[in-house]
Amino acid sequence: MSPEDFERLQGLMISRAGFRLTRDRIRLAEHRLAPVARRESYESVEAMLAALWARPVASLGWAVIEALLNPETWFRRDRAPFSVFERELIPALGRARADRPVRVWSAGCSTGQETWSLAMGALAADARVEVLGTDLSSRAIEKARAGVYTGFEIQRGLSAHAMLRWFVSSEDQWRAGPELTQVVRFARANLLDEPVDDARFDVIFCRNVLGDMEPSRRARVLAGLEQRLVDDGCLFLGLDERIEDDTIAFRPVQGRRGVYVKSPASLRRAA
DSSP states (O other), X not given: OOHHHHHHHHHHHHHHTOBOOOGGGHHHXXXXXXXHHHXXXXXXXXXXXXXXXXXOOHXXXXXXXXXXXXXXXXXXXXXXXXXXXXXXXXXXXXXXXXTSOXXXXXXXXXXXHHHHHHHHHHHHTTOOEEEEEEESOHHHHHHHXXXXXXXXXXXXXXXXXXXXXXXXXXXXXXXXXXXHHTTEEEEEOXXXXXXXXXXXXXXXXXXXXXXXXXXXXXXXXXXXXXXXXXXXXXXXXXXXXXXXXXXXXXXXXXXSTTEEEEOHHXXXXXX
């Protein structure tokens, strides 16, 4: 892949998805695009990119973007946020939302492990819940919606007890059981787009998404999350992600790393 191709890929990723590609990832990008080139019947990555630049095709452009997204995820990733969610937040929200289910959004859910983990935690706490998982990658959403995982994927984060409680053996794989599928749904969504409805959520998990985003796009995503979060709701970011000081929408919860609530300034502005 030429430096010129990589520069154009950077522009494509930022404009369509908001994500930055640092120059040290040029070889990784080429590696990830090779299967896309083969699937699309191009003799090489360079030939595929030349065709894309010459005649931009939406489907090929999105296939390239999806291949470059970071798909890394596993069940109950980092554990601490899920403990806060299960032991403190969901019980309190369940009492406060006695007239309706607690609404949870897993934004940037990749292949679904985070979304299913949230459903497990809420159901284990006997809460009525509706969990939505969204991701930019249509291929990731297909896998998430199927709810089928290998033994390795299941054991990466779940105990044997949890595996047997929430999943059903399906040949040499494991499928999400009916308790989970009744409360979970998945949809493809781009966090840069305007919301297609006025749905609001009590809890939003948007973890390990903002770190690789271009700063102006990150601000746009945070504005969208603020719009979709109820005034007394909670936003969970990755443990190493931070919201810039000049962002007035959210403030961190003391003693709960990665957990944010709406700031007083945001609430006054909404009023």
